[in-house]
Amino acid sequence: MKAEISDWEFTGFGDGVLTSPRVLRRKVKIGCPAPVNLPLVREKTDDPLVLRAQEGDRAAFDELVRRHADRLYGLVSGLIGPGHEAEEVVQETFFRAWKSIASFRGRSQFYTWLYRIGVNEANRRGLN
Numbered sequence: 856m857k858a859e860i861s862d863w864e865f866t867g868f869g870d871g872v873l874t875s876p877r878v879l880r881r882k883v884k885i886g887c888p889a890p891v892n893l894p895l896v897r898e899k900t901d902d903p904l905v906l907r908a909q910e911g912d913r914a915a916f917d918e919l920v921r922r923h924a925d926r927l928y929g930l931v932s933g934l935i936g937p938g939h940e941a942e943e944v945v946q947e948t949f950f951r952a953w954k955s956i957a958s959f960r961g962r963s964q965f966y967t968w969l970y971r972i973g974v975n976e977a978n979r980r981g982l983n
Contacts, residue, residue, distance in 0.1 A: 901965040908956050916956065920949055923966055927973050934977050944980065948973040 901922070907915035927948060932941040951972050952959075959968055 902961065905956070905959060905961070905965050908953075909959070916953055919965065923969055924949075926966065927969060930970060931973050931977060934974065940980075944973060944976050947976050951976065 901919060904915045904919050908919060924945065928941060928945050931944045931948075932938075935941055935944065948969065952969055959965065
């Protein structure tokens with residue numbers, strides 16, 4: 856039996872576009888192989904937005920927040936549990952990222968840098 860596209864579901868923001876914070880998750884059915892040529896994640900580069908944010912463009916940073924908020928919340932809630940405290944850590948992470956965006960050198964992906972800030976914030980609060 857061949858897997859149909861209806862066997863797949865998108866999770867993340869509900870706009871129908873699959874970007875890095877989104878996950879394509881397959882509904883498990885025994886005996887259904889995954890489609891061979893279906894890309895699981897289509898990466899959108901954050902580099903142009905990061906450069907604009909480094910120049911003070913708040914709208915560019917807002918787009919970075921929109922792209923990465925769900926993924927960052929998933930990470931933080933996995934470390935400290937879901938709820939208000941995880942939301943606070945995510946909010947503080949984005950605040951710290953905005954304050955120090957000029958120090959981001961691009962040696963890693965933006966989310967990797969954001970991830971580290973989030974983990975450090977959870978540790979700083981003694982929640983991890």
